[in-house]
Amino acid sequence: MKIRVLIIEDESLIRWSLRQKLEEQGYTVDEAGDAATGLDKHSHSNYDLILLDYKLPDLTGLDVLRKVRERDADSVIIMITAFSRLEQAVEAIRLGAYDYVAKPFNMDELMFTIQKGLETTELRRQVRELRGNLQREYGFDKMIGSDKSMQNVFELLRDVAQSGASTVFLRGDSGTGKDLAARIIHHNSDRAHRRFMNITCTALSETLLESELFGHERGAFTDARQQKKGLLELADGGTVFLDEVGDMPPALQAKLLRFLEERAFRRVGGTDDISVDVRVIAATNRDIEKAIREGHFREDLYYRLNVVPVYLPALRERGSDIRLLTQHFVSHFAREFRKNVTGVSDAAYDKLMNYAWEGNVRELRNVIERATLLCKSEQIEPKDIALGRLDDAGGDEGLEGMRLPTAGIDLARVEEHLCREAMKRTNNNQTQAAKLLRISRDQLRYRLEKFGISAPEA
Ligand SMILES: Nc1ncnc2c1ncn2[C@@H]1O[C@H](COP(=O)(O)OP(=O)(O)OP(=O)(O)O)[C@@H](O)[C@H]1O
Numbered sequence: 001m002k003i004r005v006l007i008i009e010d011e012s013l014i015r016w017s018l019r020q021k022l023e024e025q026g027y028t029v030d031e032a033g034d035a036a037t038g039l040d041k042h043s044h045s046n047y048d049l050i051l052l053d054y055k056l057p058d059l060t061g062l063d064v065l066r067k068v069r070e071r072d073a074d075s076v077i078i079m080i081t082a083f084s085r086l087e088q089a090v091e092a093i094r095l096g097a098y099d100y101v102a103k104p105f106n107m108d109e110l111m112f113t114i115q116k117g118l119e120t121t122e123l124r125r126q127v128r129e130l131r132g133n134l135q136r137e138y139g140f141d142k143m144i145g146s147d148k149s150m151q152n153v154f155e156l157l158r159d160v161a162q163s164g165a166s167t168v169f170l171r172g173d174s175g176t177g178k179d180l181a182a183r184i185i186h187h188n189s190d191r192a193h194r195r196f197m198n199i200t201c202t203a204l205s206e207t208l209l210e211s212e213l214f215g216h217e218r219g220a221f222t223d224a225r226q227q228k229k230g231l232l233e234l235a236d237g238g239t240v241f242l243d244e245v246g247d248m249p250p251a252l253q254a255k256l257l258r259f260l261e262e263r264a265f266r267r268v269g270g271t272d273d274i275s276v277d278v279r280v281i282a283a284t285n286r287d288i289e290k291a292i293r294e295g296h297f298r299e300d301l302y303y304r305l306n307v308v309p310v311y312l313p314a315l316r317e318r319g320s321d322i323r324l325l326t327q328h329f330v331s332h333f334a335r336e337f338r339k340n341v342t343g344v345s346d347a348a349y350d351k352l353m354n355y356a357w358e359g360n361v362r363e364l365r366n367v368i369e370r371a372t373l374l375c376k377s378e379q380i381e382p383k384d385i386a387l388g389r390l391d392d393a394g395g396d397e398g399l400e401g402m403r404l405p406t407a408g409i410d411l412a413r414v415e416e417h418l419c420r421e422a423m424k425r426t427n428n429n430q431t432q433a434a435k436l437l438r439i440s441r442d443q444l445r446y447r448l449e450k451f452g453i454s455a456p457e458a
């Protein structure tokens with residue numbers, strides 16, 4: 001798409017030379033010799049860039065700027081002023097001009113300013129769009145539930161998001177929506193414009209996890225060739241989501257506790273305290289009280305995390321939500337697969353209602369995804385519903401059972417086998433292999449390294 005420029009400038013020679021230069025750069029150029037003509041053109045067209053002279057025969061450039069900004073917040077406006085009038089240039093920037101050039105100006109300098117202005121505006125637009133997408137994706141309406149227990153959860157999440165609560169503890173079985181809840185909290189808080197960083201404590205060795213979280217100084221350990229910022233620093237002003245916090249190694253638990261109490265930490269190998277403002281959302285699907293009794297989890301950390309606990313109820317405890325979620329997922333996947341599937345037959349509902357849903361919403365989502373894909377009519381029938389499979393890695397390649405245990409006994413050899421198998425089946429595509437194994441790409445890469453499995457795209 002061509003960039004459209006409007007030049008509002010009363011000196012025809014300047015207009016002419018600007019037009020030559022801009023057209024040479026591939027821009028589409030309109031011009032006006034006075035404010036009225038300029039404003040008229042502006043009201044009939046969209047411009048990416050406006051070059052605006054301060055001294056015009058009918059109005060001042062500042063008046064024009066004000067009027068343009070009233071109906072167009074996006075275009076890049078560059079003021080052209082006389083040297084003796086720099087205070088007006090400052091005022092112009094306050095009113096929303098991107099920059100100014102003083103007459104007589106250097107053409108190359110002006111072109112540079114224009115380019116920077118267009119790039120900045122484009123970036124700003126992209127950020128705004130992405131943020132809008134995220135806000136839509138993680139709006140409260142994306143978490144479904146009409147059961148009383150879920151209504152209470154929504155209320156709590158809303159309060160937490162809006163509050164200054166610096167720590168939140170999400171509890172609930174696997175697949176109950178902890179990850180979703182964490183993102184919803186972040187994207188509906190005043191931290192939404194800063195980063196959301198997440199890390200799964202199970203995936204990494206103690207050393208790696210520590211340096212991921214707190215960062216490290218150059219030379220802190222053999223591989224530390226340069227200083228690295230940790231997630232806590234990168235997320236300053238935003239949110240850090242510590243998933244599976246129940247699996248955090250004890251030494252790190254102590255360091256996390258210190259951070260939660262003092263809001264300051266040291267990089268690995270560092271001597272200076274670094275203070276940051278982050279909200280920590282921790283989550284676990286483990287029986288953390290049992291972990292405390294068995295000495296795997298620090299009681300003091302538990303109390304510190306548990307200031308604001310949010311319990312996500314298991315799906316089987318809220319039968320009415322099964323229907324609602326089913327309908328939600330059917331619509332979602334029907335759209336995604338472009339299939340005319342509108343719902344679920346009564347017999348199919350019975351089948352869904354009588355099942356135990358150990359994998360909670362995640363399992364239901366996967367069952368419905370598959371059913372929608374396989375369904376041959378408008379309604380999903382019992383035969384479309386395959387229960388008790390662990391195939392939510394997605395895809396229809398017969399991948400049942402390919403799932404990595406993320407905690408518990410040492411299953412290194414099983415893990416290694418699964419990793420190799422997943423890489424083989426996906427032609428060494430790490431993203432797909434991770435998806436297949438239901439682990440994050442980082443978790444996969446860590447394992448590939450651990451088992452010495454070659455990783456061509458790393
Ligand atoms: N109430 C809900 N409404 C709509 N979708 C949901 C809801 N709860 C969970 N989901 C969806 O179910 C899937 C699993 O949820 P999520 O990843 O948040 O679970 P989790 O509690 O983090 O599980 P785990 O303990 O295994 O990490 C996701 O696709 C999520 O978007």
Ligand SMILES: [Mg+2]
Pocket residue numbers: 178179243
């Ligand atoms: Mg999760």
